[in-house]
Amino acid sequence: MKKLSIDACFSPHLSPVYETADSIVVIIDIFRATSAICTAFEYGVEKMIPVATVDEARLWKAKGYLVGAERDAIPVEGFDFGNSPYSYMGEEVRGKTIVITTTNGTQAIEAAKNAHKVVVGSFLNINALCEWLISEKKNILLLCSGWKNKFNLEDALFAGAATELLTQLSDEFKLGDACLALKFLYQQAEQDPIKFLAHASHKERLARLNLKKDIKYCLTPNQTNVIPILHEGALVRLVVPVNAV
Amino acid sequence: MKKLSIDACFSPHLSPVYETADSIVVIIDIFRATSAICTAFEYGVEKMIPVATVDEARLWKAKGYLVGAERDAIPVEGFDFGNSPYSYMGEEVRGKTIVITTTNGTQAIEAAKNAHKVVVGSFLNINALCEWLISEKKNILLLCSGWKNKFNLEDALFAGAATELLTQLSDEFKLGDACLALKFLYQQAEQDPIKFLAHASHKERLARLNLKKDIKYCLTPNQTNVIPILHEGALVRLVVPVNAV
Numbered sequence: 001m002k003k004l005s006i007d008a009c010f011s012p013h014l015s016p017v018y019e020t021a022d023s024i025v026v027i028i029d030i031f032r033a034t035s036a037i038c039t040a041f042e043y044g045v046e047k048m049i050p051v052a053t054v055d056e057a058r059l060w061k062a063k064g065y066l067v068g069a070e071r072d073a074i075p076v077e078g079f080d081f082g083n084s085p086y087s088y089m090g091e092e093v094r095g096k097t098i099v100i101t102t103t104n105g106t107q108a109i110e111a112a113k114n115a116h117k118v119v120v121g122s123f124l125n126i127n128a129l130c131e132w133l134i135s136e137k138k139n140i141l142l143l144c145s146g147w148k149n150k151f152n153l154e155d156a157l158f159a160g161a162a163t164e165l166l167t168q169l170s171d172e173f174k175l176g177d178a179c180l181a182l183k184f185l186y187q188q189a190e191q192d193p194i195k196f197l198a199h200a201s202h203k204e205r206l207a208r209l210n211l212k213k214d215i216k217y218c219l220t221p222n223q224t225n226v227i228p229i230l231h232e233g234a235l236v237r238l239v240v241p242v243n244a245v
Numbered sequence: 246m247k248k249l250s251i252d253a254c255f256s257p258h259l260s261p262v263y264e265t266a267d268s269i270v271v272i273i274d275i276f277r278a279t280s281a282i283c284t285a286f287e288y289g290v291e292k293m294i295p296v297a298t299v300d301e302a303r304l305w306k307a308k309g310y311l312v313g314a315e316r317d318a319i320p321v322e323g324f325d326f327g328n329s330p331y332s333y334m335g336e337e338v339r340g341k342t343i344v345i346t347t348t349n350g351t352q353a354i355e356a357a358k359n360a361h362k363v364v365v366g367s368f369l370n371i372n373a374l375c376e377w378l379i380s381e382k383k384n385i386l387l388l389c390s391g392w393k394n395k396f397n398l399e400d401a402l403f404a405g406a407a408t409e410l411l412t413q414l415s416d417e418f419k420l421g422d423a424c425l426a427l428k429f430l431y432q433q434a435e436q437d438p439i440k441f442l443a444h445a446s447h448k449e450r451l452a453r454l455n456l457k458k459d460i461k462y463c464l465t466p467n468q469t470n471v472i473p474i475l476h477e478g479a480l481v482r483l484v485v486p487v488n489a490v
Contacts (some may be wrong), residue, residue, distance in 0.1 A: 010423075012394065015257050017394040149262040151255065177446050178255075178396040181430055190427045201422050237318040 006166060007176030009160045012104070012111035013149040015141075021114035024138045025197055026129065026162065027112060027120050028201070029145035030154040031206055032083045033105025035122040035218040036068070039085035041237050042124070042224035044094035048235040050106040051099055060099040066092075068100040081151040084214050085124075097234075104145035109230065118230035119238065123218065129190060129226040130165045130239055140166070152179055153200035154218075157193060159219075160186030193219050253387040253404045256392040257349070257356040260386075265360035267275075269383045271374065271407065272357060272365050273334060274390035275399040276451055277328045278350025280367040280463040281313070284330035286482050287469035289339035289370070293353040294481040296344055305344040311337075313345040318450055329459050342479075349390035353474065357388055363475035365485065368403060368463065373470040375410045377485055384455030386412070387424070398445035399463075402438060405431030406466075438464050 009015050028034055036050055046144040051057050054069055054076055061067040061079060068081035068088075075082025083102050100106060112118045116138060121129050132141055142162060144155035160182030167173055167183070175183070189196035195217065206215055217223075250432050254260050273279055282293055292378040296302050298319055299314055306312045306324060312332075313326030320327025328347050342356060345351060357363045378385055387407060389400035405427030410429070411418055420428070434441035439461065451460055462468075 005396070010255060011262065013262055014256055014394070017258055018257065061442055078261055147422075148360070149259070150421070153422040156422075156426055175444070177392075177396070177398040177401075180398055180444055181396070181401055183425075184430055184433045185426055188433070199420070199425055243264070 003139065003174040004172050005087045005139045005176060006142070006163055006173045006176040006179050006181055007140070008144065008163070010151045010156065010178070011145050011146045011149045012108040013145070015111040017142055020112065020141055022116050022139060023141050024117045024119060024133060025106065025115040025119060025141045025143050026133070027108045027118060027143055027145065028122070028155045028158050029102065029105030029108065030122060030158050030172055030218055031071070032085060032102070032214055033102040033145065034120045035124055036058055036083045036088055037100070037120050037228050037235060038122045038124040038224055039086035040093055040098065041226040041228050043089050044096055045088065046095050046236070047097040048228065049097065049099045050234065050235065051101045052110050054101055057101040058101055060200070066098045068098055070102045070118055072103060073207065073209055075096060081114040084211070084212065085217055103179045104147060106144050108145040113230070115141070120228035120235060121158065121162060123221045124223040125159075126162060126165060127222050127228060129227055130162055130169060132227055132238070133166060134170045137172070147201065153227055154197055156182055157186060157189055157197065160189070194212070247304040247416050248419040249382065251387065251408055251418045251424050252385075252422060253389065253408070253423040253427055255389050255396045255401065255423070256394045257353040258351075258389055260356040263386050265386055267361050267384060268386050268476055269362045269364060269378060269381060270357040270386045270388050271378070272350065272353045272363060272388055272390065273367070273400045273403050273429070274347065274350030274353060275367060275403050277330060277343070277463055278347040278390065279365045280369055281328045282332045282345070282365050282473050282480060283367045283369040283469055283471060285333035285343065286340055286471040286473050288334050290333065291340050291474065292483070293482065294342065294344045295354045296329060296346045297355050298344055301372045302344055302346040311343045313343055315347045317348060318454055318456070323371065329368055329456070329460065330462055340346070349392060351468055353388050354392040358475070360386070364408060364482060365473040366403065368466045369468040370471060371407060372467050374453055375407055375414060376471055377472055377483070378411060379415045379417075382417070385401055391467055392446065399442055400449045401427055402431060402434055402442065405434070417425040459470065
């Protein structure tokens with residue numbers, strides 16, 4: 001039987017090269033969009049609408065929506081949230097629809113919109129995500145948001161961790177070259193990911209902004225079982241049938 | 246003093262994302278275009294003209310040029326060479342101009358044409374290349390040709406080897422995230438690169454075509470000191486001033 005494939009793409013700009021019409025695409029933006037999205041759903045947000053530009057976000061804000069907007073790791077003035085996971089932990093998010101735009105993560109969601117399914121991954125939901133992916137029996141593309149369309153180390157690290165876990169839990173997958181490389185990378189980093197990322201460019205950027213607490217949280221596995229999934233242009237909480245996993 | 250940068254790009258399709266007007270771009274297509282090009286110059290070829298399409302190659306052939314053409318790792322019928330390094334070792338290449346088109350490598354050369362300088366790298370010329378790069382004191386982009394615009398393991402491995410060597414020889418460089426990852430990758434592979442590449446997708450493709458001898462040769466460092474460089478649309482042998490390195 002032909003094996004299912006797992007591959008990784010290191011930039012939204014490169015995603016058109018990958019056939020995803022019959023694949024599940026996992027959007028990855030560890031510092032911090034996809035970590036924040038997983039956190040928001042864990043804290044009861046009902047729907048998140050990703051938009052590409054700050055201008056578009058402003059239109060939603062004018063209509064009365066709660067809006068999160070970040071550029072270059074800094075919250076944009078005039079909005080309700082940035083993309084720190086901690087900003088989505090309050091009671092004010094429960095049951096709400098939140099519009100979000102981020103430097104990299106929302107561009108990756110846009111780039112993946114023609115895939116069979118699009119879900120959001122982070123260390124925070126890694127186990128639930130990988131178990132669900134295996135139950136779906138589909139090809140998987142791990143789509144790293146990167147930093148301004150360039151490779152970044154933390155998204156690659158998560159893609160490696162997911163590859164490692166998926167291949168531990170199932171022997172149905174054949175790995176693309178990128179995933180083979182990432183498995184090796186993750187094995188190097190596994191013992192101490194924070195130390196491993198010490199020289200990563202974006203971690204330096206966040207550390208300058210005094211976001212060490214965010215970094216540590218975003219690298220902590222399994223804080224939630226929620227899997228945000230794209231449905232009619234918005235992220236909603238995936239409802240997994242009880243006997244599906 | 247601001248450090249020089251080394252970064253790596255995993256696909257010609259992604260290269261527009263990188264600023265290269267003031268950088269030296271190293272074209273990498275280990276199996277086998279850049280290995281073949283380095284070999285041809287070692288055996289005395291005078292000039293190689295990279296062209297993007299087989300049709301264009303046919304026009305040059307009709308004009309009486311020697312032409313190498315490969316698609317999907319197989320020589321295209323009606324031409325003089327494929328892209329096996331062994332096909333460029335004969336006396337018939339000495340002093341000649343050869344036109345070449347390959348699945349991935351010539352696309353990468355095309356993608357890099359606006360860079361400050363464009364040179365050709367392979368394990369065959371790695372030491373000479375890295376010593377020259379250091380002497381130039383410029384930012385460096387290691388441009389992996391990949392396989393049909395996707396990441397491949399062997400080009401990444403070379404980019405990691407070059408990063409490792411450049412940082413051993415000089416402390417003037419700051420590594421982009423991709424190079425940080427590749428250094429780790431290369432350290433895993435260094436002892437036995439052939440074994441490391443055992444599961445790489447393109448190695449399987451070449452092994453099916455019975456090209457094990459080519460694989461071994463393409464992974465053997467320092468067979469030559471030549472550095473092919475792009476000059477007015479053609480690759481020529483870089484002449485390094487005696488006291489430059």
